[in-house]
Amino acid sequence: xxxxxxxxxxxxxxxxxxxxxxxxxxxxxxxxxxxxxxxxxxxxxxxxxxxxxxxxxxxxxxxxxxxxxxxxxxxxxxxxxxxxxxxxxxxxxxxxxxxxxxxxxxxxxxxxxxxxxxxxxxxxxxxxxxxxxxxxxxxxx
Amino acid sequence: xxxxxxxxxxxxxxxxxxxxxxxxxxxxxxxxxxxxxxxxxxxxxxxxxxxxxxxxxxxxxxxxxxxxxxxxxxxxxxxxxxxxxxxxxxxxxxxxxxxxxxxxx
Numbered sequence: 695x696x697x698x699x700x701x702x703x704x705x706x707x708x709x710x711x712x713x714x715x716x717x718x719x720x721x722x723x724x725x726x727x728x729x730x731x732x733x734x735x736x737x738x739x740x741x742x743x744x745x746x747x748x749x750x751x752x753x754x755x756x757x758x759x760x761x762x763x764x765x766x767x768x769x770x771x772x773x774x775x776x777x778x779x780x781x782x783x784x785x786x787x788x789x790x791x792x793x794x795x796x797x798x799x800x801x802x803x804x805x806x807x808x809x810x811x812x813x814x815x816x817x818x819x820x821x822x823x824x825x826x827x828x829x830x831x832x833x834x835x
Numbered sequence: 836x837x838x839x840x841x842x843x844x845x846x847x848x849x850x851x852x853x854x855x856x857x858x859x860x861x862x863x864x865x866x867x868x869x870x871x872x873x874x875x876x877x878x879x880x881x882x883x884x885x886x887x888x889x890x891x892x893x894x895x896x897x898x899x900x901x902x903x904x905x906x907x908x909x910x911x912x913x914x915x916x917x918x919x920x921x922x923x924x925x926x927x928x929x930x931x932x933x934x935x936x937x938x939x940x
Binding site for chain 2: 809
């Protein structure tokens with residue numbers, strides 16, 4: 695299941711969704727909004743996406759993960775828009791016969807998602823500045 | 836030919852628009868688009884070397900040919916990104932479909 699949503703993510707429901715009698719393992723990752731980054735305080739985050747391409751890339755990630763590991767089910771859900779401290783911005787959930795496959799694939803999915811899926815993050819710093827986060831590009835403030 | 840380029844994140848903010856249209860000669864490639872985009876929208880010029888271009892929802896290297904009906908987007912690096920170098924190693928197929936600029940900086 696691949697989804698980009700503007701509302702809060704029901705992670706319990708998503709994790710339940712991947713469970714099955716064939717699975718010996720379910721592994722999930724939640725990305726959440728962190729308050730402190732290198733000594734600087736975040737007030738909120740804003741995520742923006744190129745939705746069509748992001749959904750396409752997420753689908754490719756699921757396909758590649760299923761090729762690499764014997765996964766029974768895969769969930770990739772990302773939230774966009776404004777998020778407050780502690781809220782969930784992304785969920786990865788996988789199920790597989792054995793735990794190694796679940797751990798490895800979950801780690802690979804979140805790492806690769808954050809590298810190739812066009813979803814951007816803006817920091818609304820508590821000091822009033824706003825900053826888009828683009829590694830390799832100086833966006834100031 | 837008239838080409839519309841979708842903009843996101845810092846690029847959208849700098850250009851104060853979610854898309855812009857530029858004129859390109861037919862037969863133009865992504866490299867030509869980078870040059871023309873930087874020339875016609877100077878606010879975007881500093882972002883272009885470090886950003887990717889997507890053509891029809893795929894990362895596109897400088898040699899990719901642009902068609903009049905291509906969907907083009909300027910893709911600044913994503914927040915968790917290390918550049919596409921690592922992603923290329925991770926996802927077969929990505930390697931061939933584009934060559935990121937970030938890894939070259």
